[in-house]
Amino acid sequence: MAQQSALTPQAEDFPRWYQDVIAKAELADNGPVRGTMVIRPYGYGIWERIQAELDQRIKAAGAKNAYFPLFIPESYLTREAEHVEGFSPELAVVTHAGGSELAEPIVVRPTSETVIGEYMAKWVQSYRDLPLLLNQWANVVRWELRPRLFLRTSEFLWQEGHTAHATRADATAYAQRIHLEVYRDFLLNVLAVPTYVGIKPLSERFAGAINTLTCEGMMRDGKALQMATSHELGQNFAKAFEMYFQSDQGQQELCWTTSWGASTRLVGGLIMAHGDDQGLIVPPRVAPIQVVILAIKESPEVSAAVSQLADELTKAGIRIEIDRGSGSFGRRVVDWEIKGVPLRLEVGPRDLEQGKVVLARRDSSEKQSLALNEVAETAATLLAGMHDEILHGATLRLEANTHSVTSVDEAIEATAGGFAKIAWDALKDGGEAQLRNEAITVRCLQRRDGSLPADETESDLVAIVAKSY
RNA sequence: CGGGCUGUAGCGCAGUUUGGCAGCGCGCUGCGUUCGGGACGCAGAGGUCCCGGGUUCAAAUCCCGGCAGCCCGACCA
Incomplete structure (x- = not known):
């Protein structure tokens, strides 16, 4: 295909x-x-x-x-x-x-x-x-x-x-x-x-x-x-x-x-x-659906297991949705990935015979096979950890794409794909206007230690500049 | 408000040059087979070709006039 x-x-x-x-x-x-x-x-x-x-x-x-x-x-x-x-x-x-x-x-x-x-x-x-x-x-x-x-x-x-x-x-x-x-x-x-x-x-x-x-x-x-x-x-x-x-x-x-x-x-x-090329990635605390339970090849056994797991997850305080849809497996997986649901539980006859199901994470694409009675606890643990991992990844990207510079020209170069940090004093003499010509604006001013200044006249402030939405 | 582009099925588009049956892909409906990483077969539904006028035996196509939208230049969560 x-x-x-x-x-x-x-x-x-x-x-x-x-x-x-x-x-x-x-x-x-x-x-x-x-x-x-x-x-x-x-x-x-x-x-x-x-x-x-x-x-x-x-x-x-x-x-x-x-x-x-x-x-x-x-x-x-x-x-x-x-x-x-x-x-x-x-x-x-x-x-x-x-x-x-x-x-x-x-x-x-x-x-x-x-x-x-x-x-x-x-x-x-x-x-x-x-x-x-x-x-x-x-x-x-x-x-x-x-x-x-x-x-x-x-x-x-x-x-x-x-x-x-x-x-x-x-x-x-x-x-x-x-x-x-x-x-x-x-x-x-x-x-x-x-x-x-x-x-x-x-x-x-x-x-x-x-x-x-x-x-x-x-x-x-x-x-x-x-x-x-x-x-x-x-x-x-x-x-x-x-x-x-x-x-x-x-x-x-x-x-x-x-x-x-x-x-x-x-x-x-x-x-x-x-979000990535597969779609949204919704962190678990903001996700309206935290776990989607996907029934593969619906049968009385699959149906019963899905209902039982849905109950257990709901009792564990997890927001779930059940997909008993009739489309192909691959299509349904892709659709839920686009929606960015943090965890996907695949319940199918083959694994069910061994009393098992597959749990897949949206953020890392990792899958694991686990026993039915481990699902609720494992899902809760993964959801709890995913938030920090997603935040960690975002923090690394923020840091990796923020460059400290000393001149307006360097700032223009650095903001091609990220943010630039530059001394606010370096922008006061027409620098801000020069950046604006390149569609770059001063997003905010901070103190050296990252704390909030009282106003823009404080000395020794740092400007964070970037292109913006 | 200035420059460039586009209006055709729910969405994305071809067809316009050179006038001649309204098309393609995806999606949708029905039946059947499928369901462990974007399934397949068969049968279907769906159109004010942006609007108005003109030319012509005949206009999505040519001409005139409108309208709408998109992209690029001044603001904002």
């Missing part, structure tokens, strides 16, 4: 591979309106796992979920000058509704800073009301000229946190806490994606923020993807929405606010950070 690969190989055409894998793994489809996305059940299953893990961490950091409206008065947007300037090109605006033209156009939220600001101002009266820590799970709309499924769509799903604090120090600390304890932790411990954590230079900062924190991951083609961001908004939005509180000294003071978000883009990051 001519062994033809199901997907365009990554080395041949990475964007094509990305599109192929999304279609064949049944993650998503293009929506009817350009730039929109239909998320299919398997793709949404991954998103639900992402949501569950992030939500748990967000709540552990003290924020509570709430919901604010999709429609925002246009006048809200215009209250914060930089904010409206940053977003106006990508706004979707409703001018007609209820059969007539509206007196004031309504904006479909591109983010909820403004509405939430308005209500925070109402709810915060006293220092005793602070900090106010809110989060919402929502869809937002930013009209995109160059859409790509999961990475840039005109409508996307995300989580946006919004907080108000009594002091700048408290706001800064909270933004950092979210960034490290929610995002960085989630990326490492759930998505198995190591990232460079740093601050954005002024040129890349969120519209209206005084500081933007980012987690930058490396995709398998060496490009960077911003996987989560946290912003210190200073008092910009507090001023615009008159968010005052009375201090314990009896003074009226302005709040300090933050906002932070992670979106369905994470699914795109997951695909591109781990």
